[in-house]
Amino acid sequence: MSVTICQSMGFVVSALGIGGIIASTCMDQWSTQDLYNNPVTAVFNYQGLWRTCVRESSGFTECRGYFTILGLPAMFQAVRALMIVGIVLGLLGLFVCIFALKCIRIGSMEDTAKANMTLTSGIMFIIAGLCAITGVSVFANMLVTNFWMSTTNMYQGMQNVQNRYTFGSALFVGWVAGGLALVGGIMMCLACKGLIPEESRYKAVSYNASGRNISYRTGPYKGYEADPKTRKGVGYEEAPRSEDGRRPYPSKYDYV
Numbered sequence: 001m002s003v004t005i006c007q008s009m010g011f012v013v014s015a016l017g018i019g020g021i022i023a024s025t026c027m028d029q030w031s032t033q034d035l036y037n038n039p040v041t042a043v044f045n046y047q048g049l050w051r052t053c054v055r056e057s058s059g060f061t062e063c064r065g066y067f068t069i070l071g072l073p074a075m076f077q078a079v080r081a082l083m084i085v086g087i088v089l090g091l092l093g094l095f096v097c098i099f100a101l102k103c104i105r106i107g108s109m110e111d112t113a114k115a116n117m118t119l120t121s122g123i124m125f126i127i128a129g130l131c132a133i134t135g136v137s138v139f140a141n142m143l144v145t146n147f148w149m150s151t152t153n154m155y156q157g158m159q160n161v162q163n164r165y166t167f168g169s170a171l172f173v174g175w176v177a178g179g180l181a182l183v184g185g186i187m188m189c190l191a192c193k194g195l196i197p198e199e200s201r202y203k204a205v206s207y208n209a210s211g212r213n214i215s216y217r218t219g220p221y222k223g224y225e226a227d228p229k230t231r232k233g234v235g236y237e238e239a240p241r242s243e244d245g246r247r248p249y250p251s252k253y254d255y256v
Helices: 002-026 074-100 111-155 169-195
Strands: 031-033 043-047 051-056 061-065 165-167
Touching: 002 074, 002 111, 002 169, 074 111, 074 169, 111 165, 111 169
Parallel strands: none
Antiparallel strands: 031 043, 031 165, 043 051, 051 061
16 A cells, blocks of 8 residues: 555656746746845846746837757756756656556556556656756756856946846756656655565575486385285285295286
8 A cells, every 4th residue: 555655646746847947948037137126117028948037117018939950058048958858857757657556556567567557657756857957957057157246247237238137946946856756756766666476576496407417326126015905905805825825827916
């Protein structure tokens, strides 16, 4: 029962994590404009992995996608790749995990096959969570670097100062979702051990004696001696004996 609960909880937690990774990847607020020095502004900028948006004070929002790939920084493209890999592995892990659940019976599938599928899905969830956490952390590092460079230019009195950007809500969603996927994958790996049958955990080793080590000991031949009690049976007739105790003709027992 505990194995089923652990496996089911791992599936639910992993599903929440994969859903959060998908939501984080599609969100536009990966970086938001810092309003620390300018709390009152008519325009608010925020950026995502796929497009950049501008929101006016009137409530009108306009977004423009990144129409080029070559013009984007290499680290930005790496973050995109990590998030996509995490989503693909997570969806594959969910598909495998559905058939590996102990509470679901499909044909004559054995527990060993379910254990292998559970371990496979757990490893996929762990890799997906690590990809999401790594991608979000790389993007956050980029924001921190650009933030302090913009702050330094601002204090040096440069006129053409760009807007500073800080962490958006999508980063926190990605961190939490990656952690949930990682925890769910660990729970699936722990549940795999309980699904393995007891008899298959230890493989019996049979020892066969080699023909060279077998020694045969010969002894004197002993002829067949029938038990006199069992000589008489159905259809057996004893031959008549003479006065000296011998039969008039030899019997087959006289040659023994």
